[in-house]
Amino acid sequence: MTESNGSTPQEQSGSMPDWEKRFRAPRVSLPDWAEDAPHRSLFVSNATGTYELYAWDRTTGEQRQVTHRANGTTDGVLSPDGEWIWWFDDKDGDEFGVWRRQPFHGGPDEEATPGLDPSYPAGLAIGRDGATAIVGRSTDEDGSTIHLARRGVAPFEIYRHRESAGVGDLSHDGTLIAIEHTEHGDAMHSALRVVRPDGTTVAELDDTKGGTVELGLEVMGFAPVDGDTRLLIGHQRGGRWEPLVWDVSTGEETDLGLADQLEGDLSAEWYPDGSALLVAHSFEARSELWRYDLATRRLERVETPRGTVSGATARPDGSVEFLWSSAAEPPVVRSTTGKVVLDPPGLKCPGSVPVEDVWVESPGGRVHALVQRPVGVSGPYPTVFDIHGGPTWHDSDAFAAGPAAWLDHGYAVIRINYRGSTGYGRAWTDALKHRVGLIELEDIEAVREWAVSSGFADPDRLILTGGSWGGYLTLLGLGTQPDAWTLGIAAVPVADYVTAYHDEMEALKAMDRTLLGGTPEEVPERFEASSPLTYVDAVKSPVYISAGVNDPRCPIRQIDNYVDRLAGRGAVHEVYRYDAGHGSLVVDERIKQLRLELDFAARHLAPRH
Template identity: 85%
Template sequence: MSDLGAGAVETTDAGGGTEMPDWEKRFRAPRVSLPDWAEDAPDRSLFVSNATGTYELYAWDRATGEQRQVTDRPNGTTDGLLSPDGEWIWWFNDTDGDEFGVWMRQPFAGGGSDEPAVAGLEASYPSGLALARDGRMAVVGRSTDDEGSTIHVVRSPGAGPVEIYRHRESAGVGDLSHDGSLIAVEHTEHGDAMHSTLRVVRPDGSTVAELDDTKGGTVELGLEVLGFAPVDGDTRLLVGHQRRGRWEPMVWDVASGEETDLALDLPGDVSAEWYPDGSALLIEHSFEARSELFRYGFASGDLVRVDTPAGSVSGATARPDGSVEYLWSSAAEPPVVRSTTGGVVLDPPGMKAPASVPVEDVWVEGPGGRVHALVQKPADASGPLPTIFEIHGGPTWHDSDAFAAGPAAWVDHGYAVVRVNYRGSTGYGREWTDALKHRVGLIELEDIAAVREWAVTSGLADPDRIVLAGGSWGGYLTLLGVGTQPDAWAVGLAAVPVADYVTAYHDEMEALKAMDRTLLGGTPEEVPERFEASSPLTYVDAVKAPVYISAGVNDPRCPIRQVDNYVDRLKARDAVHEVYRYDAGHGSLVVDERIKQVRLELDFAERHLR
């Protein structure tokens, strides 16, 4: 059986061998993240790349052009931070993707071995990290099942950690002020893990100020830390808020209590970060699956657009010279790090990713309002086509007009690809994001079903060849969908899914338990009927479609035991299914492994849609 489905194209080289297909090139082509730079040494940068076939951290000295691989681990590394003085690189060392570990550090220039960054601090899940400008003081957020959330201050290298915060509910480090005198903490002590409140403390843990938009939990408005002003003695903190039903920034002076509402006249969600001199903000505006940049000057109050191509900006930073660097892509064009000074900032050598096809916007009337979907199909193709609904994770996330190798692979194989920003997705207002509560999973599937109906009646999709697929929360919705909508889907492809909600709750990391309690209104013991209604395991005996499941054996988010429980039930009724378990966590950072998983999914769909 070929690994290539209908519509796929491969060519032969001059020697008669098979050339790598475009879909595989998109995964293998070297790519880079937006480089982070040291605040007081802006020529020193840190970025992530898959250049070796595994996503790892790289140091880049812009003055000399030298690039150096920082980490080298079998399952990859992406969590790292450059100290403001540019002397040290901190990176998180877990075990095979289980997200449980310790912070390590090494000199930016190399030449030294990695060492534990904080002596005496036991392994945990990371919950924020902030480093002082001189590289000495560090603020480390941690989370464990036994301790809940804790924050420690390490006053100098080699010194023992001092605990300054502890609570059973989720909390983390937001930022450290420019002079190191203030620490911003995001916490959910009120018990709503979807909506954080803020506390600013001194390094000894004493409280300076608090900002709480939950009003005792009766009004569900969230806050997030966007960063302290980058100026010594400046007590302004940039904060994201939802007071007008969407994310937007304001400035909170934690010393005086003054709040400056920017009231930017932009639809959709708005985020921001400081320009390096503190005189302006770099605004990132996200609306209807696209994003753009603006500069907001405090003195003039003017909002000036930063010129970027149509598509999605997945990260941006203002440099000391006033230029802006940003990571841009569209569904058709691969990602690239650009600068407003012109040209490409960081262009990895080697093979370039082939382009794909653009997305088309579709709006469908759903039971909770208009649902936005993004559609791709092979060039010049006419329906009805085999169609895959690729469902995003999160759920607090959204699909956008950005480059994605996975959907592009299905297009290459002759499929239409539909991605749905269901209720629960970000970017469409707070009410849309918060609509999931209590009927978790079922709400999202109502929106997906409405878009499926459009796909069939419009002539896009062949109703007998529609695949439901997704990873993480998308994998959860896939298994829930093939059980609650058994006649709608011909095949189900679930990656790292929630399959048995009750067992998943008991086995997952504490931060996700808190999120589940918020979404469902309690624990499985307190609201068993809600967990039962939202669990794929409840409906497993109704599944008709062949089901393919892939899962990481070290996954702390969707643990393997609850996947095995679901698979055992499929086996007990001789349901058509295949399971692929791999040695990693919640997904893989190894390119070969990602390609293998896509190839297995393509093959499974080809065999069962034939």
């Protein structure tokens, strides 16, 4: 075993390699803007080398760094009046903390919700009066609670339940609060409740039918008009995510009729005057935008390049701003006016290579894989199977610095939207029940078999890697498919499922109970079958693991248990522990981690025959 302390070689003289430039080049998120002061915006950038919040006055052009923390800050909300920036203050990435706020133009931070103890965040909605907020909280002791917090008044609890719940939205006039909850015990499928500020119920909507039917709902937002009781929600009644308008005062539900016009998953948000919806359409790992007029029911395309729109917002002037990228082209914030909205100065991000779409038959159906070939290298390629986290997430034709770095070093990259991924219908996402991990690996194995049998991948140089759930699948795959992989690289993984369950944050315990059908004490055989620790003695390949010591999602103790078992049998492995949570917001740290992974692969992967 080698225990890494995180030190890296001194930077060589000469030009910086492209893979490192992709991490260091300044990036910006899609700017959020204040509902009643649209010239005031809030965005995230890594311009200083750490991801932090920035205020932007569009009238003067002034941009100001709001937060200054060693481990970075990305969770922030701009109040509707544009006067305050709220940001979540945790300790070294542990996600447990309190909301603070700062004046838009600068000044001292203050505790935003005095009287509320630290917790995990579970949603936040700020009232247009600037003094009221609806604060969602999660703790091991209390489960989920939601409070109305008003300046000068003690916080008032309006909701409590042991199962996971969170704040959906606050109506424009502040009289209605939408809550997403899982009181029925299925953490993958929320029901909705709308309450008044005193906590009394106005309306309920529950598509789970008591948990017997696996259908979920989500809040997309109240209409941005005073006195308007329309709530835009997402539903899965047609087997995928679609929006509908629910009038919570009358109970009337208005289907938008989009199912026959667009394949794939749909989400939406209101245009600022409430007359139309900005619809985001995701299908087969790419996305696009549409404008839906509620009066005429007309759907009109909002022109975007082919690739992935990872965020979009309609502005008061009718224009749309969106964050776009493709696998080959770095992200940029664009506007339908034709302008680039934010173009940070400094180092420019190099591009990469485009993806190819591959469909492979697996035991569960057709699996979509995104494939990239290194430039100037002939096959069969040494191949990195980069497995996404979630599991309710999906890889898309979007820019990613990590895969691009492997490509620069001569590796092919394959990313797989296994069962459990979003974007391919409700049945595909919900397929993980009870045989957790093993189902995903059936799909990954099918793609691996295609890659080898087609001559694309070199069977003697196959790397299985991923972060979070992808790291979990990496360790599980190395143990259950020991002859399939040459080496494994797992970042912030689940390694010992039972210990992970007992140590993780409460919301993830609820998710695990849903996936596995109970607690480790209630269904021990399922936890055992799905835990990488069960198969650790079968692992043959060298293993590299990185982990944040403050991680509340994949806690460090369960990783230490797995590493101790590897060490006990003398297995080849290396471990890197770093002072952060579930990943790092520090650019130098991200570069360091990838450099260590590349070095591990170079040392343990046999040269081409």
